Amino acid sequence: MNKKNEKLSENLEDYLEVISALSEKDAGVRPSDIADELKVKRPSVTSALNSLANKGLVEYEKYKPVVLTKEGKKHASGIQKKHALLKNFFTEILGVNASEADLAACKIEHAINDSIMNKLNNFIGTLNPCTTCNQESANCGKTCVKTISLDHLKLGERALILAIDSAEKDLARFAGLGLVIGSTVKALRAAPLGDPLVLSVRGSEVSLRKAQLASIRAKVL
Amino acid sequence: MNKKNEKLSENLEDYLEVISALSEKDAGVRPSDIADELKVKRPSVTSALNSLANKGLVEYEKYKPVVLTKEGKKHASGIQKKHALLKNFFTEILGVNASEADLAACKIEHAINDSIMNKLNNFIGTLNPCTTCNQESANCGKTCVKTISLDHLKLGERALILAIDSAEKDLARFAGLGLVIGSTVKALRAAPLGDPLVLSVRGSEVSLRKAQLASIRAKVL
DNA sequence: CTTGAAATTTAGACGCGTCTAACTTTTAAT
DNA sequence: ATTAAAAGTTAGACGCGTCTAAATTTCAAG
Numbered sequence: 001m002n003k004k005n006e007k008l009s010e011n012l013e014d015y016l017e018v019i020s021a022l023s024e025k026d027a028g029v030r031p032s033d034i035a036d037e038l039k040v041k042r043p044s045v046t047s048a049l050n051s052l053a054n055k056g057l058v059e060y061e062k063y064k065p066v067v068l069t070k071e072g073k074k075h076a077s078g079i080q081k082k083h084a085l086l087k088n089f090f091t092e093i094l095g096v097n098a099s100e101a102d103l104a105a106c107k108i109e110h111a112i113n114d115s116i117m118n119k120l121n122n123f124i125g126t127l128n129p130c131t132t133c134n135q136e137s138a139n140c141g142k143t144c145v146k147t148i149s150l151d152h153l154k155l156g157e158r159a160l161i162l163a164i165d166s167a168e169k170d171l172a173r174f175a176g177l178g179l180v181i182g183s184t185v186k187a188l189r190a191a192p193l194g195d196p197l198v199l200s201v202r203g204s205e206v207s208l209r210k211a212q213l214a215s216i217r218a219k220v221l
Numbered sequence: 222m223n224k225k226n227e228k229l230s231e232n233l234e235d236y237l238e239v240i241s242a243l244s245e246k247d248a249g250v251r252p253s254d255i256a257d258e259l260k261v262k263r264p265s266v267t268s269a270l271n272s273l274a275n276k277g278l279v280e281y282e283k284y285k286p287v288v289l290t291k292e293g294k295k296h297a298s299g300i301q302k303k304h305a306l307l308k309n310f311f312t313e314i315l316g317v318n319a320s321e322a323d324l325a326a327c328k329i330e331h332a333i334n335d336s337i338m339n340k341l342n343n344f345i346g347t348l349n350p351c352t353t354c355n356q357e358s359a360n361c362g363k364t365c366v367k368t369i370s371l372d373h374l375k376l377g378e379r380a381l382i383l384a385i386d387s388a389e390k391d392l393a394r395f396a397g398l399g400l401v402i403g404s405t406v407k408a409l410r411a412a413p414l415g416d417p418l419v420l421s422v423r424g425s426e427v428s429l430r431k432a433q434l435a436s437i438r439a440k441v442l
Numbered sequence: 443c444t445t446g447a448a449a450t451t452t453a454g455a456c457g458c459g460t461c462t463a464a465c466t467t468t469t470a471a472t
Numbered sequence: 473a474t475t476a477a478a479a480g481t482t483a484g485a486c487g488c489g490t491c492t493a494a495a496t497t498t499c500a501a502g
Contacts, residue, residue, distance in 0.1 A: 011489065032449065044490055046451055051488095063450060063497055094340040107332030116325055119315040232459065253479060265460055267481055272458095284467055284480060444502085451496070461486075468479070 008055070010110040013079055014038060015048045016057060017106075019066055020076035028065025082109040082117050084182030088162050089124065092147075092219045121181075124163035124217055150218050151197070151210035153187040159218035160184050166215040178202040179216065229276070231331040234300055235259060236269045237278060238327075240287055241297035249286025303330040303338055305403035309383050310345060313440045314368075342402075345384035345438055371439050372418070372431035374408040380439035381405050387436040399423040400437065 008016070018037045022029040031045045038045075053060040057072035068076060083105045090101035112120075124147070153159050161183050164171060174180070178201040186200040195210045229237070239258045243250040252266045259266075274281040278293035289297060304326045311322035333341075345368070374380050382404050385392060395401070399422040407421040416431045 009488075030449080031451090040489090041491060042450065043452080043492085047489075090337065090340075094337065094344050096337055096340055100334075100337065104333055104337055108329050111328030111332070112325055113321070116311065116315065116317055116321065119311075119317055123315050230458075251479080252481095261459090262461060263480065264462085264482080268459075446501090447499085449496100449498070451494105453494080454492090456489105456491075458488090458490105459486105460488105462484090464481100464483080466479100466481070469477080471476090472474085 008057075008075065012048060012051055012055075012057075013075075013110055014106070015045075015052060016068075016072060016076045017079050017083065017109075019052075019058065019068060020073065020080060023068055026065075028067055030065055034066075078114075079109055081181060082112060084180070085117060085121060085124075085163070086112070088160065088182060088219075089120065092160065092162060093124065121163045122165055147217050147219050150185070150199075150213035150216040153185070153197070153199075153213075153218065153220070155187050155189060158184055158186045158221045160221055161216060161218050163217040164215065165217070166212070170212060170215070174216070177206045178204070179206070184221065185218070229278075229296065233269060233272055233276075233278075234296075234331055235327070236266075236273060237289075237293060237297045238300050238304065238330075240273075240279065240289060241294065241301060244289060247286075249288055251286055255287075299335075300330055302402060303333060305401070306338060306342060306345075306384065307333070309381065309403060309440075310341065313381065313383060314345065342384045343386055368438050368440050371406070371420075371434035371437040374406070374418070374420075374434075374439065374441070376408050376410060379405055379407040379442045381442055382437060382439050384438040385436065386438070387433070391433060391436070395437070398427045399425070400427070405442065406439070 015034065015038070018034055019029050022033055022037065031042055031049065034040075035042045035045045049058060049060045049066060052058045052072070057069055057075060059067045059069055086105035086108055087098075087101045090096040090104060091098055096104070147162060148159070150159065150161070161179065161181050164174060164179070164181060166174065179185070183201060188198045188200050188205060190197050196207045197210060197213060198205055198207045236255065236259065239255055240250050243254055243258065252263060252270065255261075256263045256266045270279060270281050270287060273279045273293070278290055278296060280288045280290055307326035307329055308319075308322045311317040311325060312319055317325070368383060369380070371380065371382070382400065382402050385395060385400070385402060387395065400406070404422060409419045409421050409426060411418050417428045418431060418434060419426055419428045
């Protein structure tokens with residue numbers, strides 16, 4: 001009955017993404033909120049929801065709020081990952097303003113495959129702090145990239161995660177702790193020898209070895 | 222009668238781009254070549270051509286080859302510029318293979334506006350040669366970016382233009398000489414004092430001051 | 443518990459881009 | 473010059489995603 005194995009259209013991916021974002025506030029998402037978010041009329045949402053339900057990505061009954069299925073969550077998180085990476089690249093590295101970056105990321109996230117995304121991720125990890133203007137003072141006129149590995153985050157400083165270049169299993173563990181591209185972290189305190197470091201992530205504290213933090217590229221805020 | 226001021230759909234932009242590319246071989250482009258290139262059946266081409274003709278972007282009469290109008294050429298060159306920049310970024314900087322890069326660029330070029338494109342262009346200009354592996358020898362394992370300003374191109378070497386960060390009028394002049402993103406150049410010889418430099422571009426020779434070449438970022442081939 | 447307002451869905455239309463099948467024009471070979 | 477093949481177009485259909493207008497369901501106030 002369900003057409004689970006078909007490729008998702010860009011359009012439906014957008015719906016999925018918005019539903020996922022709205023799910024963070026409320027478990028059950030109302031169609032009108034989706035409509036507002038996507039700048040679309042309500043009947044369009046209804047038909048999109050039916051499609052998504054057909055593919056097993058959302059649980060949906062008439063007049064009831066929408067809930068993502070496990071499959072749907074998985075798919076949505078994949079898209080959000082791309083979105084976050086692209087948005088960060090645009091804002092933090094190219095210097096594009098947030099709303100423009102969001103708009104572009106929203107379109108591009110459907111066009112870029114995992115292989116390219118990984119390469120972009122790795123590339124960001126190789127960027128070094130701008131040597132021309134490494135002081136906070138003046139802007140050197142060129143696009144400045146001031147990225148650090150998270151192990152170099154100073155106590156009290158906050159940073160935005162730009163890229164993560166870790167092994168698969170670390171990646172999953174990091175994600176569980178809230179350490180994903182786009183998250184903001186703060187260095188709270190360090191153990192006597194400076195390692196491990198205690199970070200604040202999304203309201204909770206996590207303690208991590210510097211060796212592991214070295215694979216996380218971030219921008220100091 | 223013509224609807225010249227409407228925004229072009231992504232789809233029609235693709236047609237325009239292909240027509241422009243095919244025009245370089247033959248002035249008059251045949252519909253079946255367009256169909257092959259876009260992996261589309263011939264009737265689809267016919268209707269697209271009618272739309273483009275309506276908007277004043279191509280000259281088109283039934284059963285006749287297609288020719289871009291001035292307006293169409295302008296629009297197409299804008300898209301190609303984006304395509305070349307994106308493709309180069311993917312292949313030369315991220316290390317994506319050519320066909321994958323082409324595919325991605327083809328989709329993204331419609332989503333990225335001029336402002337972001339300029340910023341990407343400028344960003345590429347700020348990238349310095351990889352300091353970890355600046356020898357030709359080994360690959361350091363990370364994505365390596367070996368870019369130079371064209372004024373540093375050594376005699377006999379060839380380079381691929383990645384980004385151009387010049388004033389508008391220089392930009393137009395460069396374009397007239399064939400110096401656009403994606404072109405390959407070769408340093409032929411220099412004047413006694415080393416400046417100006419004579420380059421080979423698309424079969425012809427051009428002589429340029431190093432001061433001007435400094436704003437062109439390239440990758441040595 | 444009633445009832446009116448708000449939210450949602452259904453029905454039906456439209457635009458865009460694609461396709462197949464059938465028809466017309468051009469082309470090139472004899 | 474004729475004619476068959478190739479190229480191109482028209483006609484008509486379909487899928488997707490959107491919309492408006494109208495019907496239905498839910499919710500909340502009294």
